Amino acid sequence: MSRFDQQPTDKLFKALESASPQDELPATATLLDAVRFNADGLLPAIAQQHDTQEVLMMAWMNREALEETLNTHRVCYYSRSRKKLWRKGESSGQQQHLKSAALDCDGDTLLLQVEQTGPACHTGRRSCFYLSLTHEHATINSEPLINPDELYGKQ
Amino acid sequence: MSRFDQQPTDKLFKALESASPQDELPATATLLDAVRFNADGLLPAIAQQHDTQEVLMMAWMNREALEETLNTHRVCYYSRSRKKLWRKGESSGQQQHLKSAALDCDGDTLLLQVEQTGPACHTGRRSCFYLSLTHEHATINSEPLINPDELYGKQ
Numbered sequence: 001m002s003r004f005d006q007q008p009t010d011k012l013f014k015a016l017e018s019a020s021p022q023d024e025l026p027a028t029a030t031l032l033d034a035v036r037f038n039a040d041g042l043l044p045a046i047a048q049q050h051d052t053q054e055v056l057m058m059a060w061m062n063r064e065a066l067e068e069t070l071n072t073h074r075v076c077y078y079s080r081s082r083k084k085l086w087r088k089g090e091s092s093g094q095q096q097h098l099k100s101a102a103l104d105c106d107g108d109t110l111l112l113q114v115e116q117t118g119p120a121c122h123t124g125r126r127s128c129f130y131l132s133l134t135h136e137h138a139t140i141n142s143e144p145l146i147n148p149d150e151l152y153g154k155q
Numbered sequence: 156m157s158r159f160d161q162q163p164t165d166k167l168f169k170a171l172e173s174a175s176p177q178d179e180l181p182a183t184a185t186l187l188d189a190v191r192f193n194a195d196g197l198l199p200a201i202a203q204q205h206d207t208q209e210v211l212m213m214a215w216m217n218r219e220a221l222e223e224t225l226n227t228h229r230v231c232y233y234s235r236s237r238k239k240l241w242r243k244g245e246s247s248g249q250q251q252h253l254k255s256a257a258l259d260c261d262g263d264t265l266l267l268q269v270e271q272t273g274p275a276c277h278t279g280r281r282s283c284f285y286l287s288l289t290h291e292h293a294t295i296n297s298e299p300l301i302n303p304d305e306l307y308g309k310q
Binding site: 018027057105122128132143 | 168171172173174175176178180181182183186199201203207208209210212213222225226255256257258259260261262264266276277278280283284285286287288289290291292293294295296297298303
């Protein structure tokens with residue numbers, strides 16, 4: 001039992017702002033009840049390669065995807081286009097294994113530290129953030145590691 | 156004139172998947188017309204400290220905030236609660252200066268490399284992602300650098 005267990009769900013993240021590393025916190029199930037999924041029941045999840053710290057991608061999770069990710073350590077998102085769970089790498093083979101996860105201060109965004117096999121991006125690039133932008137110009141900042149046709153078995 | 160300038164707006168990011176660092180790309184204004192802001196006109200923007208690579212926060216930008224950020228190099232978000240532009244640090248003093256920006260493959264998320272003065276989080280912590288989560292337990296992973304009452308002039 002933690003001193004935060006008495007907090008109503010909608011005040012839990014506010015109460016946790018003053019918590020310390022030494023504090024006992026509510027169980028994960030209690031925190032997940034308080035997570036601020038959006039109107040579609042989704043939460044943005046940022047994936048960062050745990051050792052190099054490169055930000056690889058951002059995708060969405062519903063509660064089921066988040067629970068599965070925490071339980072299995074294999075990262076599972078929710079595909080908004082396919083409207084179903086998307087176990088990263090299920091078609092490309094480029095899986096993400098969870099090293100650690102953290103919610104932000106208001107409980108509406110997740111940061112994942114992952115071990116990414118090969119490219120995270122469906123274009124075959126390591127990271128999805130390959131389109132660099134200044135106020136005037138844009139440039140492509142990286143080349144594919146693998147031909148995307150190979151990733152998805154078209155060759 | 157780039158070979159991608161003939162692409163219709165809704166196919167531009169798809170066409171850019173095959174672009175290389177050597178390619179001339181459309182001007183930023185053209186890309187911004189193609190950016191996939193959500194139904195509220197907003198885009199998630201991840202802020203990463205450019206040298207340590209720590210992910211500091213995620214917030215939202217409308218087109219005006221993004222243009223201002225690219226033009227001034229001082230990071231400006233859109234506050235969903237206050238429903239107006241939010242020049243990071245305007246009340247706390249903890250500004251973010253833009254080093255570089257990149258869009259992701261489908262043009263609906265932005266990654267910012269920033270120089271963050273002091274804490275990025277309103278709780279006084281360096282990063283907003285301080286609530287670590289496993290399948291059973293949660294822990295606070297960092298202490299405030301500064302008392303938040305000092306940040307917002309309450310002391």
